[in-house]
Amino acid sequence: MKKYYIHDGSQEVGPFSVDELLLKGINNDTPIWYDGIHFVFKQLL
Numbered sequence: 001m002k003k004y005y006i007h008d009g010s011q012e013v014g015p016f017s018v019d020e021l022l023l024k025g026i027n028n029d030t031p032i033w034y035d036g037i038h039f040v041f042k043q044l045l
Contacts, residue, residue, distance in 0.1 A: 001017065002018075002034045002035075003015030003016065003017065003034060003035070004016050004017070004018065004021055004032055004033070004034050005032070005033055005034065006021065006024065006026060006030055006031060006032050007030075007031040015034075
C-alpha cells in the first residue's frame with residue numbers, strides 16, 4: 001500500500017494513506033507525492 005506525502009504550505013508532512021489524505025481536506029492545489037516519484041500530483045483521485 002502506497003503512503004502519500006503533502007506539503008502543508010510550510011513543510012512536508014506524512015506519510016498518509018489515501019483515507020487519511022481525504023480527512024486532511026486536500027484539494028486540486030495540494031502538492032501530493034509518494035516515495036519513488038519525483039514530481040507533484042495536482043490530483044490524487
